[in-house]
Every structure is written in structure tokens, then in C-alpha cells.
Amino acid sequence: MDSPYQPLPGFRDFAPRDRLLSRYLFEAWTRVATRYGFSEYEAPILERAALYLKKSGGELSGQLFRFTDKGDRDVVLRPELTASLARIVADQQRDYAKPLKWFEIGRCFRYEKPQRGRLREFYQFNADIMGETSVGADAELIALSIDVMRELGFQPGEFVVRLSDREAWATFCRENGVAAGQLDAFLQIVDKIERDPEVKLRERLQAFGLELETIREFIASPDTSRSENLAAVLADLETRGLAQFAEIDLSIVRGLAYYTGVVFEVFDASKALRSVAGGGRYDSLISIITDGSTDLAATGYAMGDCVITELINETPQALAQFVAWRQRQATCDVYVIIADDSKRPEAIRLVNALRESGLGADYPLSPTKINKQFKGADQTLARFAIVVGSEYPELQLKNLNARTEESIAPNADPIEILKIRLTEPDGPLLT
Amino acid sequence: MDSPYQPLPGFRDFAPRDRLLSRYLFEAWTRVATRYGFSEYEAPILERAALYLKKSGGELSGQLFRFTDKGDRDVVLRPELTASLARIVADQQRDYAKPLKWFEIGRCFRYEKPQRGRLREFYQFNADIMGETSVGADAELIALSIDVMRELGFQPGEFVVRLSDREAWATFCRENGVAAGQLDAFLQIVDKIERDPEVKLRERLQAFGLELETIREFIASPDTSRSENLAAVLADLETRGLAQFAEIDLSIVRGLAYYTGVVFEVFDASKALRSVAGGGRYDSLISIITDGSTDLAATGYAMGDCVITELINETPQALAQFVAWRQRQATCDVYVIIADDSKRPEAIRLVNALRESGLGADYPLSPTKINKQFKGADQTLARFAIVVGSEYPELQLKNLNARTEESIAPNADPIEILKIRLTEPDGPLLT
Numbered sequence: 042m043d044s045p046y047q048p049l050p051g052f053r054d055f056a057p058r059d060r061l062l063s064r065y066l067f068e069a070w071t072r073v074a075t076r077y078g079f080s081e082y083e084a085p086i087l088e089r090a091a092l093y094l095k096k097s098g099g100e101l102s103g104q105l106f107r108f109t110d111k112g113d114r115d116v117v118l119r120p121e122l123t124a125s126l127a128r129i130v131a132d133q134q135r136d137y138a139k140p141l142k143w144f145e146i147g148r149c150f151r152y153e154k155p156q157r158g159r160l161r162e163f164y165q166f167n168a169d170i171m172g173e174t175s176v177g178a179d180a181e182l183i184a185l186s187i188d189v190m191r192e193l194g195f196q197p198g199e200f201v202v203r204l205s206d207r208e209a210w211a212t213f214c215r216e217n218g219v220a221a222g223q224l225d226a227f228l229q230i231v232d233k234i235e236r237d238p239e240v241k242l243r244e245r246l247q248a249f250g251l252e253l254e255t256i257r258e259f260i261a262s263p264d265t266s267r268s269e270n271l272a273a274v275l276a277d278l279e280t281r282g283l284a285q286f287a288e289i290d291l292s293i294v295r296g297l298a299y300y301t302g303v304v305f306e307v308f309d310a311s312k313a314l315r316s317v318a319g320g321g322r323y324d325s326l327i328s329i330i331t332d333g334s335t336d337l338a339a340t341g342y343a344m345g346d347c348v349i350t351e352l353i354n355e356t357p358q359a360l361a362q363f364v365a366w367r368q369r370q371a372t373c374d375v376y377v378i379i380a381d382d383s384k385r386p387e388a389i390r391l392v393n394a395l396r397e398s399g400l401g402a403d404y405p406l407s408p409t410k411i412n413k414q415f416k417g418a419d420q421t422l423a424r425f426a427i428v429v430g431s432e433y434p435e436l437q438l439k440n441l442n443a444r445t446e447e448s449i450a451p452n453a454d455p456i457e458i459l460k461i462r463l464t465e466p467d468g469p470l471l472t
Numbered sequence: 473m474d475s476p477y478q479p480l481p482g483f484r485d486f487a488p489r490d491r492l493l494s495r496y497l498f499e500a501w502t503r504v505a506t507r508y509g510f511s512e513y514e515a516p517i518l519e520r521a522a523l524y525l526k527k528s529g530g531e532l533s534g535q536l537f538r539f540t541d542k543g544d545r546d547v548v549l550r551p552e553l554t555a556s557l558a559r560i561v562a563d564q565q566r567d568y569a570k571p572l573k574w575f576e577i578g579r580c581f582r583y584e585k586p587q588r589g590r591l592r593e594f595y596q597f598n599a600d601i602m603g604e605t606s607v608g609a610d611a612e613l614i615a616l617s618i619d620v621m622r623e624l625g626f627q628p629g630e631f632v633v634r635l636s637d638r639e640a641w642a643t644f645c646r647e648n649g650v651a652a653g654q655l656d657a658f659l660q661i662v663d664k665i666e667r668d669p670e671v672k673l674r675e676r677l678q679a680f681g682l683e684l685e686t687i688r689e690f691i692a693s694p695d696t697s698r699s700e701n702l703a704a705v706l707a708d709l710e711t712r713g714l715a716q717f718a719e720i721d722l723s724i725v726r727g728l729a730y731y732t733g734v735v736f737e738v739f740d741a742s743k744a745l746r747s748v749a750g751g752g753r754y755d756s757l758i759s760i761i762t763d764g765s766t767d768l769a770a771t772g773y774a775m776g777d778c779v780i781t782e783l784i785n786e787t788p789q790a791l792a793q794f795v796a797w798r799q800r801q802a803t804c805d806v807y808v809i810i811a812d813d814s815k816r817p818e819a820i821r822l823v824n825a826l827r828e829s830g831l832g833a834d835y836p837l838s839p840t841k842i843n844k845q846f847k848g849a850d851q852t853l854a855r856f857a858i859v860v861g862s863e864y865p866e867l868q869l870k871n872l873n874a875r876t877e878e879s880i881a882p883n884a885d886p887i888e889i890l891k892i893r894l895t896e897p898d899g900p901l902l903t
Binding site for chain 2: 045046047048049050052053054055056057058060063064075076077078079080081082083084085086087088089091092106108109110111112114116118128129131132133136137138140142143148150152162170173174175177178181184188277280281282283331372373386389390393396399400401402403406407416417420421
């Protein structure tokens with residue numbers, strides 16, 4: 042029986058300490074997207090079921106949170122973002138110069154068995170380029186996928202972006218007698234080539250008159266020999282000094298039917314976890330979603346927060362970077378200690394003045410023993426405390442890290458002094 | 473018939489230009505909460521229906537997006553945050569020093585008739601203080617509610633926080649023979665005293681043996697005469713220099729049954745719109761939610777994004793502040809123009825170096841006519857463009873606002889020069 046005091050299975054509560062990792066991810070994602078010139082958008086959480094059924098076909102449709110609303114509409118909690126994005130772009134693209142470079146960080150929902158790296162409610166970072174047919178857009182997104190990993194502290198050799206091209210598979214199919222209408226069904230087999238038992242693979246390939254060896258041989262083709270697109274992407278990454286992070290792997294085809302060209306997935310080097318991010322070109326989707334009324338080439342990238350969280354926790358340098366960041370996340374800059382409660386009004390005025398100067402300030406909301414106040418101050422991670430006591434208007438300024446203190450004379454400006462101290466290192470403890 | 477290319481009725485698409493107002497609100501909310509020493513948390517979007525039915529009772533239960541999930545659970549999209557917060561706090565409060573000061577910015581869902589200032593999916597900013605019985609917590613939250621309005625550019629006289637106290641009404645009921653168990657039903661009448669027709673009010677009051685005049689007389693009581701709590705809150709606001717923004721109005725009781733003490737609502741001065749924010753003390757709710765296992769006093773505040781958006785649009789100075797902010801939201805710092813496409817690799821290397829230095833940089837992803845590139849650069853709102861042309865390694869740096877330009881010699885560092893120019897005013901256009 043589910044506990045009524047816990048979140049639903051596969052859902053998470055983020056109390057402030059847990060929320061810090063989300064914040065860390067969101068900030069890193071936003072920083073990289075912004076450096077790459079992407080603008081933020083957001084879609085509704087709830088959409089018409091038809092929008093997502095039209096697009097995702099197979100796997101996702103069995104995992105939808107789907108219901109009928111009070112207005113008798115068949116609706117779903119979005120399982121991912123791309124169909125909503127395609128809908129918005131079709132509606133509003135006239136107002137924006139092409140190509141569109143849009144990003145989003147939001148929640149998605151899939152009814153799956155909760156497990157390591159896979160939950161029912163998760164955050165997803167999406168970056169998409171629309172209105173650009175050139176492979177330069179694919180390279181730009183793949184470079185972004187590499188820089189997201191580097192921004193999070195992952196080192197060369199700790200992750201790899203595996204590149205593939207569905208056009209290469211389309212050519213393979215033409216040359217091997219697989220009908221164009223059978224491409225998706227065929228790629229479903231390729232998608233599982235590393236996971237399904239050989240007997241099963243051979244049996245399924247027989248329907249296409251193909252041997253497993255033919256597929257394996259194609260996948261083992263020399264780099265870029267099967268795809269001009271991939272040759273161009275690798276050359277672009279080489280120019281950026283990022284080619285070391287990428288490798289061609291034609292076994293990557295991505296599960297969803299709507300991909301049309303270059304596709305890619307980001308893995309940890311050991312491949313111990315499922316892919317941590319992925320994406321690819323979907324030149325037909327916007328047209329499909331809009332029944333042909335808008336036709337815009339597009340390529341997209343998405344990273345969820347679940348697998349990357351696992352990976353950060355397992356990777357020493359990436360984890361150390363997060364921990365160092367977390368230690369700097371004080372809930373305020375200064376905690377005002379009220380050592381003599383008859384001076385409470387003076388203390389509140391000081392708190393107010395600190396806040397109006399732009400600093401974060403906290404204080405005890407009711408009379409509190411002084412050692413409990415210092416404990417409260419410690420828990421905020423504030424570097425400084427100002428003590429308002431019986432000697433007011435003289436104040437004591439304490440550096441809570443260095444355990445040093447100084448007096449602030451009645452005629453001095455405590456805010457100016459504090460602002461200077463905030464720019465200085467902690468002193469004794471740092472030397 | 474709903475259009476399949478539009479969001480569901482009462483839901484919104486935020487294309488990048490529309491998203492800027494959300495981002496502006498989120499940043500202002502976060503800044504004020506952070507200055508006040510609040511830490512961010514987040515709850516799930518989906519919760520057990522029982523959690524919200526237990527708490528909200530009347531009005532909200534008719535507005536729930538409620539369904540049965542694939543695991544046969546009775547679930548709802550959260551209509552507001554407080555029940556989820558109470559659940560999380562009950563589960564995790566042992567790990568945090570009291571009082572807890574937590575804030576959240578997230579989406580909520582109510583199936584209402586979409587209208588001005590009221591939508592089915594909206595953002596809500598919540599700030600709550602838990603584990604503090606003193607009226608100092610009420611004053612702190614009310615001060616925060618005032619500073620949120622000031623942060624958004626509202627001036628004295630443009631808004632007012634109306635304060636009331638449910639304890640004063642409890643005393644009124646005791647003195648006027650209304651049974652304690654009838655308090656909520658009685659307050660539902662008071663809640664509508666400015667909206668319901670007099671005949672209806674008199675009829676409903678008759679059931680309590682009360683005259684409308686008795687109620688009106690009580691509401692007209694001299695300030696603070698009916699409530700020590702309100703006297704203390706006003707004294708605290710006076711200390712902060714914020715008393716001018718508040719007024720006592722006992723007709724404010726808040727619709728929800730769980731409020732127990734000081735309650736407040738923020739209105740535009742003309743009261744032309746429904747309340748723009750509100751809150752109050754709910755000392756029993758955490759105990760009710762947890763069947764008595766956790767008992768923690770609490771007071772909360774919430775502002776949705778719909779009414780405040782209307783109000784910003786109608787208030788010249790607040791609107792001007794947003795517009796000025798929006799004009800500074802370039803999607804990148806610099807746009808790299810590729811005037812000679814044979815220099816594309818050099819241009820991409822420059823873009824990459826600019827990004828690695830922390831700057832936002834964009835460029836044409838495929839060969840593009842130069843005037844179209846300048847149009848693209850203009851639309852990003854970037855202040856600068858760097859032109860990579862046949863004279864490479866010499867570069868041209870253009871200030872797109874001032875329409876000025878300078879050459880960057882082959883041996884100079886374009887990134888260092890750009891970083892200096894970014895700190896300088898635009899020149900000609902500004903003088």
C-alpha cells in the first residue's frame with residue numbers, strides 16, 4: 042500500500058537540500074543554452090492526447106498519463122516536449138527569424154515501472170533548431186550536447202557521443218530490398234541489436250530476408266563511409282576541437298519513428314547506464330503534426346534529470362564540482378543575531394536596510410536564546426552574522442567561517458563594511 | 473470546437489517573446505524570497521486526490537483535474553501547493569532547523585471557466601514559514617508580500633495589503649452566540665459581504681440569529697481594537713517603514729477553511745481586479761494532513777502569475793520597468809557574421825572560443841547572404857557583431873546599437889576587446 046505521506050510512486054519531493062541538485066542542473070543547462078544563443082520557451086503540461094498519439098506511435102502511447110477532462114476532452118500529461126513544440130512553432134514561427142533556436146526546461150510524465158534512472162515525473166532539458174536543413178544545425182546541437190557534459194564537470198574519456206544517420210540506413214534498406222514503408226519496423230530491430238538475444242534477432246530479420254551478419258557488417262563500416270552527413274558533422278566538431286568526444290556508431294537509431302537524419306546519444310564511457318541524453322533530426326514531424334500546413338526542418342536534443350543525476354553521483358570530479366557549488370549556496374548573506382530583545386525594532390530596521398541594499402538577510406522571528414540563534418545562523422550557511430545587543434548602536438560583525446569578529450562603530454555604515462567583507466576571502470581558515 | 477493547433481482552453485503557449493514576462497516574474501519572486509532568507513523547494517505536480525480533498529473541502533474540490541491512474545490510484549493535478557508542502561514538511565522537518573522558510577515557483581491547475589486573470593494552468597509563487605507561532609512570522613510574510621509588489625515597480629498608493637484576523641472573528645462568534653463548529657459556515661457569508669445582494673446576506677445571517685448591521689459594525693471597528701495580532705503586525709511593519717502599504721479590513725477572511733489567524737490579501741488600489749496575492753496563518757493544517765502525527769504552526773503567502781500580469785500591463789511605471797528589462801534580454805552577446813564562407817571554419821573556431829570564455833555567441837549555421845545575417849543579428853538583440861571576411865585574420869567589430877565599427881588587428885585578442893566594449897556604454901546613440 043502506498044503511504045499517504047509519501048509522493049506517488051515514481052514521483053519526487055524536493056525539500057530545499059534535494060532541490061539544490063535540480064537548481065545546479067537547471068543553471069548549467071541554461072548557461073550552455075544561452076552561450077549557444079538559444080531562447081527559452083515553455084509549453085503546457087497538459088495537451089490533447091491526439092497530439093502525442095499522432096507522433097509517438099508505439100512505445101510512448103502505452104506509458105501515457107491519459108484521462109478525460111471535465112469538458113470531455115481526451116488529454117495527456119506530456120510524455121516529452123517535441124509534439125508540443127512542433128504545435129507552437131507551427132502556430133507562431135512567422136513572428137521569428139529562421140533558424141529558431143529554442144530551449145526549455147520542464148517536467149514530463151511517463152507511466153513506467155520506477156527504477157534506477159527512470160521515474161514517472163522527471164525534468165527534461167530540450168534544445169531544438171528549426172528552419173535549418175543544413176548539417177551545420179546537427180553539428181551545433183551535438184556540440185551543445187558535449188558542452189553540457191563538460192559544463193557539469195565531466196572529463197574527456199568519461200563520456201562519448203555516439204553518432205548515426207538514419208539516411209544511411211534508408212540507403213542500406215534500398216540496397217537490400219527492404220521496402221521504404223518497412224524502414225521503421227526494420228530499425229526497431231536494429232535498435233535492439235545490442236540487447237535482444239541472437240536467436241530472436243535472426244528470426245525477426247528473416248521476415249526482411251536479411252542475415253544478422255549483413256547488419257553487423259554494415260554497422261562495422263569504416264567511419265563516415267556510409268554518410269556524408271556524419272563526415273560533415275565530424276569535420277565541424279574537429280574545427281571546434283570537440284571531435285575527441287564523438288564516435289560514429291550506426292547501431293544507434295533512436296526508438297522513435299519520427300527521426301529522419303543524423304541521430305545521436307550521449308553515454309557514460311563505461312556504458313553502464315542507459316543513454317544520458319540524445320537527439321536527432323526530425324524534418325517531417327512539424328508537417329505531420331500540422332497536417333502539412335507548416336513544413337519546417339528541425340533537429341532536437343533532450344537530456345532528462347534522472348540518468349545524469351546517477352552519473353554525477355558516480356563520477357568523482359563531476360560530483361566534487363557539484364559539492365563545491367553546493368557549499369556556496371548560503372540561504373542568506375548575513376544573519377542578524379538579536380542578543381538583547383529590547384533592540385528588536387533596531388534589528389528589524391537593520392534587516393530591512395540590508396535587504397533593500399540587495400543582500401539576503403535573516404533573523405530570529407521571535408525572542409530566541411542566543412546559542413540557538415547562532416545555530417540557526419550556521420544552518421543558513423551565511424558567512425556573516427551581525428550581533429545587535431545592548432551596546433547598540435555599536436554592532437559586532439562576525440565571520441562565521443573564520444570565527445573572527447570586529448566591532449562596527451556607531452557612526453560607521455554596517456552595510457558598506459559588510460559588502461566589502463563579502464568580497465574578501467575568509468582569512469584565517471583559508472590560509 | 474477546440475483547434476488542434478492551439479493549447480487546451482485555459483492553457484498557454486509561451487513562445488520565447490511571451491516567456492520573457494514569466495522569466496521576469498520568476499526572477500523578481502526569487503530575488504525577493506532570497507533576500508528574505510527563503511530556500512527553494514518543489515513538490516510533485518500530481519498527488520493523491522485524498523491529500524487535496526482532505527484539505528480544501530468546498531470550492532477547490534469542484535475544480536480539480538482528477539483521474540484514475542494506470543495503477544488505479546485516485547489522483548489530481550495540484551490545484552495549489554499547501555497540502556503538498558504540508559506533506560513534505562511532515563516527512564522531512566526533522567532535518568531542518570526551525571523556523572523553516574521555504575519558497576516555490578511552480579504550476580497549478582484548476583478546471584474553471586477561463587477568464588481575465590483566471591486560467592486553468594497557471595504559475596504560483598509560494599512562500600511559507602513553518603514552526604514559528606509568533607506574529608513575527610506573519611509580519612515577515614506580509615512585508616515580503618509588499619516587497620514583491622515594490623520589486624515589480626509598483627509605487628505607494630498603487631496597491632494595498634488588506635489585513636484581517638480570523639481569531640477576531642472567532643471572538644466575535646463566541647460573543648454573539650455562534651457555535652464554534654459554525655465558524656467556517658459563518659465566515660463564508662462574511663467572505664461574500666461585498667459581493668452578495670443584501671437580501672441574500674440577511675437571509676443567510678438569520679440562520680445564525682444575526683443582523684447584517686452587527687457584522688458591518690464589527691468590520692467598521694477602529695483599527696487594531698479587535699486584534700492584538702494585527703496591532704503587533706502593524707507595529708512591525710511600521711518599524712520597517714512599510715505601514716503605509718497596509719490597512720486593516722476585517723471583511724477579508726479568505727475562502728479556504730484551514731486559515732486560523734492573521735490573513736491578508738494584496739489588491740490594486742482601485743480594487744478593479746480580484747486580489748493579486750494573499751495568504752494567512754494555518755496552524756492546524758499540517759496536523760490535519762498527517763492525522764496528528766506532526767504539529768507545526770505555519771503561515772503562507774501565494775501570488776499567481778495571471779492577475780499580476782494584468783496589473784503590470786495596466787500600471788505605467790511597472791510596465792515601463794518590465795519593458796526596459798525586456799530590451800536588455802539579448803539572446804546572445806555577439807553575432808558572428810561570416811562575410812566569406814571560405815572562412816567558415818575560422819568563424820566557427822571564433823564562436824567556440826567566445827562561448828568558452830563565457831559569452832553568448834551565435835552565427836549562421838549555413839551559407840547565408842550577408843544582409844540576411846545582419847537581420848538575424850538584429851533580431852537576437854545582440855549589441856555586437858564580429859565580421860569574419862576575406863581580410864581574416866583581421867576582423868571587424870560592429871556595435872549594432874550605435875552603428876559604429878572598429879578593426880581588430882590580426883595580433884589582437886578579439887575576445888578581450890569585446891569584453892571591454894561590453895562594459896562600455898554604446899556611445900553615440902547614448903550621448
